[in-house]
Amino acid sequence: MAEFQDAVASQPNHQLMQNVVTQHDVNDVALNRNIVAEATHSFSTVLDDWGVTNQARSGRCWMFAGLNLFRSETRNILNVKEFEFSQSYVMFWDKMERANYILEAVIETADRPIDDRVVAWLLRQPLGDGGQWDMFVSLVRKHGVVPKTVMPETESSGNSMRMNAGLNYQVRQGARDIRRLYADEAGLGAMRDAKQEALRAVYQILCIHLGNPPAQFDWQWKDKDGEFHRDGEMTPLEFAEKYISTPMEDFVCLVNDPRGSSPPDRTYTVQYLGNVVDGARITYLNVDIDIMKDIAMRMLQDGMPVWMGCDTGKQMHRDKGLWDADLFDYASVYNADFEMDKAERLDYHQTAMTHAMLFTGVDVVDGKPRRWRVENSWDDKVGQKGFFLMNDSWFAEYMFEIAAPRSYLPQELQDALDLEPIVLPPWDPMGSLAGA
Structure with a gap:
């Protein structure tokens, strides 16, 4: 300790930094003003002419981003200026399907001890809000x-903590019952009965917090030209078939994982990552970051927004709506090194995908992107009415995934x-769920 104290005392700027940081947010002190001054929301390609959505105090970014991707074309089909799909509806079925998915995994692992690492992972947060592109598609x-008018937001859809607490309790209690039945050699039928009882409770809690999901609904609307339209009774699947034109069946997930243990140009999946038991297996293709940039750029230039996942909280100014790899100079403030590369940050749990959004614009110079326009789902009180600017330096360091045809x-x-x-273990950082 004496050595540390002497080292601190010998630093000429230590007292100044201490004086400032004890009185102000460290990000205000570390902020690189040159980057802020040069940040301009001007792009050679901009697709959005709509307002942003608001996931409120929930981790539903991945489904907001997916539904926002769909609505860019659905607005044109309906000939309306603004339109939103119901995020509560998708949230309801994600929780229901995920409860079934986790409890099936509990049945599959019932022969393992309770402190087995996989069992512990399954029960850590069984019904959180986060998710992935393939989970959304399933x-x-x-x-x-x-439509959002058919199943609107509730207090709990936008503030899910209390609801999730009750749901997690029921799933864990169901897991306890299943494992007890396995220990008593009651058989698979009895274990599935216990699962059904837990799912009954989950369904009831979801209905109380989110409302009853519609099996069918009456759909009619007036377009932006004042013309009235009526489809009458429709099911949610019929509505999707008619009003979603995005070819989601053709989309694949591209990730950038530069760790030496993850060979490029190979496909990966993560054990026990999913939500729908009979859904498609979640699969990633690991690609070079420049390939990911090029594909995202070409999609935008072809008029297609891009679903993407990133580590949103790193080097981000929320109010200014700005990301840059060097936005905050913490090394100068703390007189300490911050020099791990992307692969090392993954290995040592310093980074992972935390948030999903849409690219809706790009600024291209000499065939290369220099900044990206991002539609966030944090309301219009941040950034430029909810849209953010991502400098290309940040893309290389903190972007992890895009969905592309x-x-x-x-x-x-x-x-x-x-x-x-290649099958990765459940706790691998590339199995992280977007939920910021």
Whole structure:
């Protein structure tokens, strides 16, 4: 301690930094003013002419981003200026399906000790809000979508903590009952009965917090030209079939994982990552970051917003709506090194995908992107009416995933998609769920 004290005392700027940081937020002190001054919301390609959505105090960014991607075309089909799908509806079925998914995994692992690492992972936070692109697609395939007017937001959809506490309790209690029945050699039928009882409680809690999910609804609307339209009674699957034109069946997940343990141009999956038991297996293709940039840029230039996942909290100014790899100079403030690269940050749990959003614009100079426009789902009180600016330096360091049509990949990567995926353990950082 004496050595540390002497080292601190010998630093000429220590007292100044202490004086400032004890009175102000460290981000205000570390903020690189040059980067802020040069940040301009001007892009060569901009797709959005709509307002942002608001996930409120919930971790539903991945489904907001997915539904926002769909609505860009649905607005044109309906000929309306503004439109939102019901996020509460998708949230309801995600919780219901995920409860079933986790309890099936509990049955599968019932022969393991309670402190087994996989069992512990399954029970750590069984029904959190976070998710992935493939999980979103599985929900829409199975349950469809509805307009927001049919199943609007509730207090709990936008502030899910209390609801999730009750749901997690029921899933863990169901897991206890299943494991007891396994220990008593009651058989698979009895274990599935226990699962059904837990699911009954989960369904009831969801209905109380979110409302009853509609099996069908009456749909009619007036377009922006004042013309009235009526479809009459529709099911959520019928509505999805008619009003979602985005070819989600053709989309694949591209990730950038630069760790030496993760070979590029290979497919990956993560054990026990999913929400729908009979849904498609979650599969990633690991690609170079420049390939990811090029595909995202070309999609935007072709008029298609891009679903993406990133580590949103790093080097971000929320109010200014700005990301840059060097936005905050913590090294100068603390006189300490911050020099781990992206692979090392993954290995040592300093980074992971935390949030999903949409790219809706890009600024391209000499064929290369220099900044990106991002539609967030944190309301319009932050950034530029809810839209953020991402400098290209940040993309390389903190971007992890995009969803893209298979046709945008070069042929060798399309062929790589057919390889049997390498299976990562449940706790691998590339299995992180977007939920910020």
